[in-house]
Amino acid sequence: MNRVSTLLLLIVIAAGAAIGFAFYYQHRAQAQLSAQLYQLDQLLAADNEGADRKNDGAVKGIEAAVVKNQNQPKEVSILTAAQNLNSRADSLTQTLRGLAAALRHSKGSNAAANPTLAQLGKTGEAEKLLGPTSAAHQGLQQQLTEYISAIQVLNPAAKTELSEPQFAGLSLVAALASLSQLESEVRAVELNTLQCLTPKVGAKTLRSHLVALYSAESSTVAPGQTYRAQLFLGSVLDLRYVPMQMRCNGQPVSVDSSSVGRVRFRASGKPGPSAWTGTIRFNANGRDTTFQVRVPYRVARR
Amino acid sequence: MKRSTLLLALCSVAAFVAAGVLLYRGQAQNAVVLDKIMALEARLATNNQQGVQAMANTVYGINVAVSKNQNQARDVAVLKASQLILGRTKSLTDTLHLFQQALRAAVHEAPAGPLHYPGAASQPGSITPQQLARQLDHYTAFIRVFVPEVPALTQPAPLATTWLYTDHAPVAAALASLTRLEAQVRRQATDALNNEAQKVGSGCCMCFDKIGAMAVAASNTVAPGAIYEAQLFLTQAATSLRPKMSAEGKALAVQPNGRGEIDILVPTLRPGQPDTLHAQWRGIVQVQTGQADTTFQVIAPYFIVKQPAQ
Numbered sequence: 309m310n311r312v313s314t315l316l317l318l319i320v321i322a323a324g325a326a327i328g329f330a331f332y333y334q335h336r337a338q339a340q341l342s343a344q345l346y347q348l349d350q351l352l353a354a355d356n357e358g359a360d361r362k363n364d365g366a367v368k369g370i371e372a373a374v375v376k377n378q379n380q381p382k383e384v385s386i387l388t389a390a391q392n393l394n395s396r397a398d399s400l401t402q403t404l405r406g407l408a409a410a411l412r413h414s415k416g417s418n419a420a421a422n423p424t425l426a427q428l429g430k431t432g433e434a435e436k437l438l439g440p441t442s443a444a445h446q447g448l449q450q451q452l453t454e455y456i457s458a459i460q461v462l463n464p465a466a467k468t469e470l471s472e473p474q475f476a477g478l479s480l481v482a483a484l485a486s487l488s489q490l491e492s493e494v495r496a497v498e499l500n501t502l503q504c505l506t507p508k509v510g511a512k513t514l515r516s517h518l519v520a521l522y523s524a525e526s527s528t529v530a531p532g533q534t535y536r537a538q539l540f541l542g543s544v545l546d547l548r549y550v551p552m553q554m555r556c557n558g559q560p561v562s563v564d565s566s567s568v569g570r571v572r573f574r575a576s577g578k579p580g581p582s583a584w585t586g587t588i589r590f591n592a593n594g595r596d597t598t599f600q601v602r603v604p605y606r607v608a609r610r
Numbered sequence: 611m612k613r614s615t616l617l618l619a620l621c622s623v624a625a626f627v628a629a630g631v632l633l634y635r636g637q638a639q640n641a642v643v644l645d646k647i648m649a650l651e652a653r654l655a656t657n658n659q660q661g662v663q664a665m666a667n668t669v670y671g672i673n674v675a676v677s678k679n680q681n682q683a684r685d686v687a688v689l690k691a692s693q694l695i696l697g698r699t700k701s702l703t704d705t706l707h708l709f710q711q712a713l714r715a716a717v718h719e720a721p722a723g724p725l726h727y728p729g730a731a732s733q734p735g736s737i738t739p740q741q742l743a744r745q746l747d748h749y750t751a752f753i754r755v756f757v758p759e760v761p762a763l764t765q766p767a768p769l770a771t772t773w774l775y776t777d778h779a780p781v782a783a784a785l786a787s788l789t790r791l792e793a794q795v796r797r798q799a800t801d802a803l804n805n806e807a808q809k810v811g812s813g814c815c816m817c818f819d820k821i822g823a824m825a826v827a828a829s830n831t832v833a834p835g836a837i838y839e840a841q842l843f844l845t846q847a848a849t850s851l852r853p854k855m856s857a858e859g860k861a862l863a864v865q866p867n868g869r870g871e872i873d874i875l876v877p878t879l880r881p882g883q884p885d886t887l888h889a890q891w892r893g894i895v896q897v898q899t900g901q902a903d904t905t906f907q908v909i910a911p912y913f914i915v916k917q918p919a920q
Contacts, residue, residue, distance in 0.1 A: 327626070331633065355654070481643070486649075534875050543845050577835045
């Protein structure tokens, strides 16, 4: 061998070693990134479970409000829309989780419960199962399109952003992460829409304000005697915006701006215990409601 | 040049090209995985933000339940614990955010927003991983009081080699590790708060305030043929409030039914004073609603009559 060949050989060996190191570093980086992505994926999957329950709860909340408000037809249709949206999101979730399970159990990966780093980094399976031309990909795509249009009917103002499912060339862990990401986005969009529907159902609750009140045993006392009264806080419901009437023994009573009626009548001339009846009748959400209270008092002797 | 040398050269060039192609593809694959890490990090960060709100709501719900249940000592302890959990979680989350900002600053990225060079190797920031680990371990010890089985946050995950991130990991991956820790902390804190909420939540939150008509007479006794006066209104039981009351500047004992009893001993009339005197007392009711104190005031007139009606 001459000197040129020796030199060349040395260069080749040096370059080979460098390439080897490059491969080693790249492999190590890949392993670390895959492990990290897998951990994030597991956390997001747990969050997705929580979002599933949370959204079920939001639908149940709408249902409870509609039932409590006596199933008004307009509200029942909102409830039906919410339930339909929830079941659409549920079936999308099933599809996405089914695809994830199929990926994990496919012959090439076979990475059921605790996949190894090698299995997670493997490419090819995702493309085979979920490539752009596969039936699974097209089914998913169609389901997502339908989902987005269902959302836009209910909430036209919402900007529905779901990521485009792309599985070509992805490693197993990247494909699994894409599926979890989609599920998370689907649930976020669902919750957003349910939160838009919630204020549209249910009886409007009456606002109330607090007032300090007192009630004396008698407003007249003799010198040297004890005056007795009670002081307390009352919560007065605001009836300014609903049709209402207050009566005292059948006679209308004037009501001031703070929704408190002023009862004033001449007491009977006969000493002894007596009573009057107060009635508050109001109409909230199309229903007539009447509250009555019987108030005893005493007419003193002369 | 000899033929063998030529052959060797050709082979090596071919090998180098092949290796280059493989390395390039590997690099592209890593870039894809890093992209996915960023995408999942964004989702988890959104969930973390919503989690902060949800946790605050839980503590508020506990607060409402406790005050509806007359602030019993056992319930108040639950409220205190839940507020402590919220506070500890917030301070740890703040540290994680500071760590992220330090990481961004070390590679000259803006404190927030998308990264310009997500693949750049991360540099040590101003907070050391050891300092962070200490705070995480303190938090784990704290939260185990409420949820005994939580795993330590400074243990590496099954496939990972480190609990945080490896030296010189891409900055996007390093930032994602902190968001991941925040998500783990958020899940533990949420579990702990839900446990606390269940201790006070039994039935108490579900009962509705009773609505009814209420009448308050200025005086329960009137002279025959005199004017009787009262106030009539619709009310919602406000028994959860424990007001402080005073009349004429003197504190009143508030009964369990929420009423303060007023007794005023009327002095005997001095000679020369008229037979009927107008008198009045001023009552003040203070309630704590949320953080603020609200004060209500009434002025109650009455008569002192030499020949009393009764």
